[in-house]
Amino acid sequence: xxxxxxxxxxxxxxxxxxxxxxxKSLTARALLGMVPRGAVTGGTVVLxxxxxxxxxxxxxxxxxxQDALSALSPVHPVGDQLAAxxxxxxxxxxxxxxxxxxxxxxxxxxxxxxxxxRAYPHEYSGGMRQRAVIAMATxxxxxxxxxxxxxxxxxxxxxxxxxRVLTEQREAVGAALVLVTHDLDAVRRHADRVLVMYAGRAAxxxxxxxxxxxxxxxxxAGLLASLPRPxxxxxxxxxxLPGSPPAPGALGAGCAFAPRCPLAVPACRAHEPEPRPLDGxxxxxxxxxxxPDPIREFL
Amino acid sequence: MSEPLLxxxxxxxxxxxxxxxxxxxxxxxxxxxxxxxxxxxxxxxxTALAVLLLRRPxxxxxxxxxRELTGLPERExxxxxxRMQPVLQxxxxxxxxxxxxxxxxxxxxxxxxxxxxxxxxxxxxELLERVGLDRSYGDRRPHELSGGQCQRAGIARALAxxxxxxxxxxxxxxxxxxxxxxxxxxxxxxxxxxxLGYLFICHDRAVVRHFADxxxxxxxxxxxxxxxxxxxxxxxx
Numbered sequence: 001x002x003x004x005x006x007x008x009x010x011x012x013x014x015x016x017x018x019x020x021x022x023x024k025s026l027t028a029r030a031l032l033g034m035v036p037r038g039a040v041t042g043g044t045v046v047l048x049x050x051x052x053x054x055x056x057x058x059x060x061x062x063x064x065x066q067d068a069l070s071a072l073s074p075v076h077p078v079g080d081q082l083a084a085x086x087x088x089x090x091x092x093x094x095x096x097x098x099x100x101x102x103x104x105x106x107x108x109x110x111x112x113x114x115x116x117x118r119a120y121p122h123e124y125s126g127g128m129r130q131r132a133v134i135a136m137a138t139x140x141x142x143x144x145x146x147x148x149x150x151x152x153x154x155x156x157x158x159x160x161x162x163x164r165v166l167t168e169q170r171e172a173v174g175a176a177l178v179l180v181t182h183d184l185d186a187v188r189r190h191a192d193r194v195l196v197m198y199a200g201r202a203a204x205x206x207x208x209x210x211x212x213x214x215x216x217x218x219x220x221a222g223l224l225a226s227l228p229r230p231x232x233x234x235x236x237x238x239x240x241l242p243g244s245p246p247a248p249g250a251l252g253a254g255c256a257f258a259p260r261c262p263l264a265v266p267a268c269r270a271h272e273p274e275p276r277p278l279d280g281x282x283x284x285x286x287x288x289x290x291x292p293d294p295i296r297e298f299l
Numbered sequence: 300m301s302e303p304l305l306x307x308x309x310x311x312x313x314x315x316x317x318x319x320x321x322x323x324x325x326x327x328x329x330x331x332x333x334x335x336x337x338x339x340x341x342x343x344x345x346t347a348l349a350v351l352l353l354r355r356p357x358x359x360x361x362x363x364x365x366r367e368l369t370g371l372p373e374r375e376x377x378x379x380x381x382r383m384q385p386v387l388q389x390x391x392x393x394x395x396x397x398x399x400x401x402x403x404x405x406x407x408x409x410x411x412x413x414x415x416x417x418x419x420x421x422x423x424x425e426l427l428e429r430v431g432l433d434r435s436y437g438d439r440r441p442h443e444l445s446g447g448q449c450q451r452a453g454i455a456r457a458l459a460x461x462x463x464x465x466x467x468x469x470x471x472x473x474x475x476x477x478x479x480x481x482x483x484x485x486x487x488x489x490x491x492x493x494x495l496g497y498l499f500i501c502h503d504r505a506v507v508r509h510f511a512d513x514x515x516x517x518x519x520x521x522x523x524x525x526x527x528x529x530x531x532x533x534x535x536x
Contacts, residue, residue: 184476185505226479228480228505228510244446244477
């Protein structure tokens with residue numbers, strides 16, 4: 001991550017998209033104060049006035065990890081694990097904690113939740129397990145839920161179901177949601193705003209519909225142009241971005257996207273652009289005003 | 300009508316008491332892409348393994364270029380195997396981390412005793428360039444390549460023995476969106492040029508719709524429907 005700034009409003013769904021290695025997961029982890037040991041850090045995360053997100057983990061900010069199976073203990077019933085999460089942050093009776101655990105399972109649509117709370121993770125199906133992990137992240141009614149690629153391991157039907165459950169938690173417990181994903185379609189359908197990351201920086205940040213319908217960063221435009229469209233003519237060549245994303249250690253002075261960018265000019269290779277407002281969003285690109293519309297003609 | 304390239308009839312694959320593939324039938328012509336689509340656990344990959352005879356089916360027939368394969372002993376299958384090649388999901392997992400790319404691409408030829416020390420290296424370079432990799436990539440090892448480049452190397456290796464059928468099991472699912480389109484374009488070009496048949500396994504609906512000529516949908520091991528993305532009614536699906 002190289003100098004990333006953004007805010008998150010109460011009850012908002014913010015999608016973070018980008019390729020593997022762009023810094024999405026690291027951003028998600030940093031919000032929870034969970035950067036890897038040895039990482040050099042700078043900057044701050046402030047959650048409702050508190051500048052120590054790690055202290056709020058499990059209390060006012062919860063994490064939904066990618067791999068639901070390894071996120072749950074195989075040797076304890078799911079309800080006990082949820083109740084333990086309640087009692088780790090609140091002084092309540094065992095009975096009260098167990099009741100909150102069942103309520104959290106009900107909120108994520110686990111049928112017959114009181115009975116299911118006594119079952120072990122291996123007795124849950126894949127989709128139910130992912131929902132149990134969402135229950136774990138929301139059992140203490142946090143202000144923010146961070147979901148790191150919550151649907152990558154799931155097939156299309158379960159994916160939609162999990163996304164629905166996640167966004168429903170906003171109404172159920174009032175939590176804002178940070179949705180880290182590479183599924184642009186999920187962002188279009190479920191996010192209020194989107195942060196597009198490339199090589200550890202923000203390429204573009206703004207209202208999801210606005211950014212995805214009329215991108216202003218060439219990277220966002222290229223990404224969108226290269227997706228097969230459900231309504232497009234089948235089996236036509238897809239527009240493709242040349243090359244591949246840079247390795248973290250191999251960044252030069254200029255814009256990290258310049259080597260792959262069809263709009264790059266010498267200035268792009270000399271100075272890395274800072275995010276600046278344009279067309280109702282923030283864009284970090286010297287050529288933002290020249291990104292064509294429609295984007296199909298971009299590549 | 301001439302014989303299809305691949306003709307699968309009543310294929311059955313069982314794992315103990317579980318029937319993963321339950322009387323699945325489909326046919327595939329040369330130059331055609333048939334997609335197998337369906338949720339996790341529907342039997343897509345089990346079908347692929349059985350078609351390649353990497354797992355002997357528990358019932359049914361696999362006819363490839365007119366020959367029934369399931370009844371053949373391994374000794375008779377071996378000369379046919381080069382003609383049907385898999386390309387797998389994990390591009391790093393399908394190449395040995397210790398071997399240089401040019402050796403990985405040459406390996407199928409060497410294993411089959413078709414390696415010509417004089418002409419071989421040029422053939423490898425030609426294969427690498429055919430999949431869009433500069434021949435200098437031959438000197439590298441998989442970890443020095445990006446996911447998309449690695450998948451291209453895997454495709455070059457699959458092409459080494461001049462196959463007629465590629466079984467593509469989620470070939471772009473592990474790739475980043477910005478490099479996925481390039482690999483799909485490469486596969487389309489190779490098919491047009493070489494007339495390859497593709498059995499294409501993929502759970503991404505948009506990719507399936509873009510890439511396949513026909514789609515066979517599987518659910519709990521059975522074919523539930525078959526449709527053509529290019530037909531007028533397909534947009535409604």
